[in-house]
Amino acid sequence: xxxxxxxxxx
Amino acid sequence: xxxxxxxxxxxxxxxxxxxxxxxxxxxxxxxxxxxxxxxxxxxxxxxxxxxxxxxxxxxxxxxxxxxxxxxxxxxxxxxxxxxxxxxxxxxxxxxxxxxxxxxxxxxxxxxxxxxxxxxxxxxxxxxxxxxxxxxxxxxxxxxxxxxxxxxxxxxxxxxxxxxxxxxxxxxxxxxxxxxxxxxxxxxxxxxxxxxxxxxxxxxxxxxxxxxxxxx
Numbered sequence: 001x002x003x004x005x006x007x008x009x010x
Numbered sequence: 011x012x013x014x015x016x017x018x019x020x021x022x023x024x025x026x027x028x029x030x031x032x033x034x035x036x037x038x039x040x041x042x043x044x045x046x047x048x049x050x051x052x053x054x055x056x057x058x059x060x061x062x063x064x065x066x067x068x069x070x071x072x073x074x075x076x077x078x079x080x081x082x083x084x085x086x087x088x089x090x091x092x093x094x095x096x097x098x099x100x101x102x103x104x105x106x107x108x109x110x111x112x113x114x115x116x117x118x119x120x121x122x123x124x125x126x127x128x129x130x131x132x133x134x135x136x137x138x139x140x141x142x143x144x145x146x147x148x149x150x151x152x153x154x155x156x157x158x159x160x161x162x163x164x165x166x167x168x169x170x171x172x173x174x175x176x177x178x179x180x181x182x183x184x185x186x187x188x189x190x191x192x193x194x195x196x197x198x199x200x201x202x203x204x205x206x207x208x209x210x211x212x213x214x215x216x217x218x219x220x221x222x223x224x225x
Contacts, residue, residue, distance in 0.1 A: 008070065009177075010074065010077065
């Protein structure tokens with residue numbers, strides 16, 4: 001589940 | 011992706027490029043803290059463990075590679091380059107940065123969003139990044155004349171996280187359930203550590219005088 005977590009941040 | 015985050019990433023990239031420019035062109039790392047650079051290399055190494063496992067976007071992967079390669083090459087330059095290493099002032103860069111690593115790791119073991127290796131390493135990297143600038147700020151107070159590139163480097167490094175705070179505010183209001191206290195608090199602490207530097211940097215810019223931090 002690609003929940004929009006901060007992990008998509010650098 | 012929002013404008014604040016993109017601006018933040020570009021500012022962060024600019025800070026790295028300014029530092030690489032300084033070290034690579036004038037072959038000098040005067041005023042730069044090797045300890046802060048080592049801490050940053052550790053931050054990226056522990057934060058980007060998912061580099062090859064979770065693909066998010068080309069941009070994300072590209073930027074992670076740039077930050078990893080640049081931070082490790084800066085450490086290599088200061089430690090091993092025959093000319094650059096001569097300008098490293100190890101007698102002044104004395105902050106015991108290992109004392110920052112352990113507390114951040116212990117804190118990450120206690121306060122995290124999930125007790126998994128990847129999550130703990132990621133949380134550790136957040137806490138470590140918040141304090142990674144301390145050796146550099148201490149060094150700046152010791153080196154009397156701060157050259158422009160070093161001042162710009164520290165300013166951009168502080169500015170990028172401030173832009174990230176705007177990004178988190180924006181995402182909080184635009185994305186449901188977007189709540190990440192750990193990220194927000196460590197990002198806020200990190201930015202607050204730059205507060206007095208920003209003050210003196212702005213003063214030197216406004217009065218058009220050399221940047222100097224009071225001892």
